[in-house]
Amino acid sequence: MLTTSNLLFVAVMIMTIIAAVFDVRDRRIPNLLTAPFFAVGLIIQIVLEFTGDQGQLSSGLLAALISFVLLGGMWMAGGVGAGDAKLMMAIGIWVGLSKTLLILCGSLIATLVILVAVKALRRFGVPIGILLQPAHAPGRSANTRVVRGVKVKRGVPFAVGVCATTWLMAILSFLSIGTSYGILNAGG
Numbered sequence: 750m751l752t753t754s755n756l757l758f759v760a761v762m763i764m765t766i767i768a769a770v771f772d773v774r775d776r777r778i779p780n781l782l783t784a785p786f787f788a789v790g791l792i793i794q795i796v797l798e799f800t801g802d803q804g805q806l807s808s809g810l811l812a813a814l815i816s817f818v819l820l821g822g823m824w825m826a827g828g829v830g831a832g833d834a835k836l837m838m839a840i841g842i843w844v845g846l847s848k849t850l851l852i853l854c855g856s857l858i859a860t861l862v863i864l865v866a867v868k869a870l871r872r873f874g875v876p877i878g879i880l881l882q883p884a885h886a887p888g889r890s891a892n893t894r895v896v897r898g899v900k901v902k903r904g905v906p907f908a909v910g911v912c913a914t915t916w917l918m919a920i921l922s923f924l925s926i927g928t929s930y931g932i933l934n935a936g937g
Contacts, residue, residue: 753797754805754844757790761843762919765912768836772906778832787813787839794842805845812841812849819853833907840911848918855914856907864905 764786768778790809798806820834837856841849 757793757843758848758915758919761840762915764836764839765908765915768832768908769906769912772830772832772908776906777830778836778908780832780835783832783835783839787835787842790839790842808845808847809842812844812846813838814841815846816841816849816853829907833911836908836911840915851918852911852914855917856910859910859913860905860907863909867905 764782768782771778771782794806794809816837817834820829820837821831823829824831824834837849837853840852844852
């Protein structure tokens with residue numbers, strides 16, 4: 750059954766693809782992507798709250814706050830980019846606390862798996878493509894350095910893990926594997 754919650758999740762799925770492309774290509778997720786996504790999600794949740802249609806405003810705000818605290822702290826420590834924190838905040842407002850926590854945990858695991866796999870492949874001389882190649886970086890980050898006058902960033906783009914986890918949740922739900930855990934069908 751197509752519910753409001755499922756439609757909101759589909760919007761997040763599309764957003765994660767766009768964010769992952771930016772993150773792989775540029776090693777940053779632009780504010781012009783995350784800020785409007787957050788604002789539209791907030792407006793939708795406010796409208797849903799006042800129309801009585803499966804709104805999860807409080808759950809979304811709590812998810813955004815938790816994402817800000819956890820990933821904001823990781824950003825301050827140099828572990829992720831600020832765009833990653835803003836992306837998770839926006840996702841939180843769209844899908845609520847429970848799904849955001851699943852996406853966040855899954856993303857951390859997926860990113861770790863990607864990092865370990867790519868490092869292992871690199872060690873054995875296997876070409877790894879774009880994931881760990883330096884990208885031109887207009888912003889600043891703990892992982893930014895200057896090479897021949899150009900700022901470059903290294904590391905695994907976190908949005909790839911966010912995208913993989915979001916799509917895995919949708920596939921599991923579609924296959925009815927995850928429905929008993931409320932992956933897509935339950936609110937916030």
